[in-house]
Amino acid sequence: MSKSLDVPFETTLLVRDTCLCLHAQRTARSLARRFDEALRPVQLTNGQFSLLMSLNRPEPPAMGPVAALLAMDQTTLTAALKPLERRGLVEVTLNPADRRKRLLRLTAGGQALLRQAVPIWEQTHHATEALLPDMNAEAVRRAMRALA
Structure with a gap:
């Protein structure tokens, strides 16, 4: 005798086919792999590239705005900075205005x-x-920003 499912399989298919969160996660992982592979010759991950780019400013930013831009908490940002500091790519200093x-x-x-x-x-x-089929890349970015 088969036990009936608490959640029908049709619901599983519905989630698989329509869930924005699932599709965003799958897309993010795929994009991350694509950019990780491309950046491998310079020994960077896509996350490290984004972090370095977020620091490319006329004045050194504080951690808070960088963490906000990258949608991560400051503890995660601190951990992400460590390997870049060890490689001599980033310097973390005390803010003279607020130590x-x-x-x-x-x-x-x-x-x-x-x-x-x-x-x-x-x-x-x-x-x-x-690779975006029949889509305007700017429209995709607008939609992602709306959900962020």
Whole structure:
């Protein structure tokens, strides 16, 4: 005798086919793999590239705004910074205006690595946008921002 399912299989199929969260997760993982592979020659992950780019500002930012931009908490940001600090790409210093806070700065090595990585990102980004079937990439970005 088969035990009846508490949730019908049709519901599983509905979630598989329509769940925005599931589709966003799958897309994010796929995009992450694509950019990780592309950035491998410069020994960066897509997350590290995004973090380095978020620090590419005229003035060193504090941790809070960087964490907010990257949609992560400060503890996660601190952990993500550690390998970049060890590689000499990022420097974390005390904020002279408020010694309880930290400022994040790209080093000369971090700037040099970004100069190498940006053309790789541009090529990969262009190729990825070209994969969007009958869609305007800006419309996709607007939709994602609306959900963020």
